[in-house]
Amino acid sequence: MLELKNVSLRLPDQKEILRNVNLKIDDGKFVVVTGPNGGGKTTLAKVVSGIETPTAGAVFLDGCEITNMGITQRARFGICYAFQQPVRFKGITVRDLLELAAGKKLREKELCNYLMEVGLCAQNYTEREIDASLSGGEIKRIEIAAALARDARITIFDEPEAGIDLWSFNSLIDVFKGLRKKGRSVLVISHQERILAIADEIVVVAEGEIRHHGPKAEIFPMLLGEQKQIFCPQQEGRL
């Protein structure tokens, strides 16, 4: 189980971007983190993956404190973070990246399977460099394929749908369903209704705080209600 206890993150200018966050994620859950832009979702993901260290509070994995562990150490413990804006590595090919993620040499069939899951043809991509020549959607899909190759216990996807076309979006949903079937824990930051719809649990983050956390059946209808009120305030009370 992953647990955040009273986690806060204050910037050097004293701005607090996470405030007293308490969150428990049980093993094997598919959890979607959503909320308004700038609310603190990515920062929360960075605190879990070890990119950011909280200025107060603690992070635990199976009861073991990991607050001060860096990203590499946490990766060894089975936490993987797929970036909102994947990093480009000149000189590194797609094959290199997937093999680094898997921690071993991959057979052509394995490479093909990982890339196929994200709607890419291995023949066209394995020897491509992870550089600026890849489109936004392509690099995003390769990042997701690398997360699949890593096969971590907990994978965090930060807005995986960004730049992904409709056809691949269906594959993305299948990728998530596959991870859930394998019993992996998945934390997805998303604004997409179709991703929220397959969640076990939904976490709503706003102004650096957890506003709601609960089963999808409880949170999802509430979110849809809130959305209507924001876009159509005169409808308030009539819903």
Ligand SMILES: Nc1ncnc2c1ncn2[C@@H]1O[C@H](COP(=O)(O)OP(=O)(O)OP(=O)(O)O)[C@@H](O)[C@H]1O
């Ligand atoms: N290093 C930083 N320096 C200054 N402000 C920061 C820094 N990191 C995050 N912030 C601010 O903290 C707030 C939360 O950012 P974060 O990226 O976590 O939001 P988010 O919920 O993921 O947003 P979005 O939905 O737009 O991706 C934002 O106002 C952001 O500008």
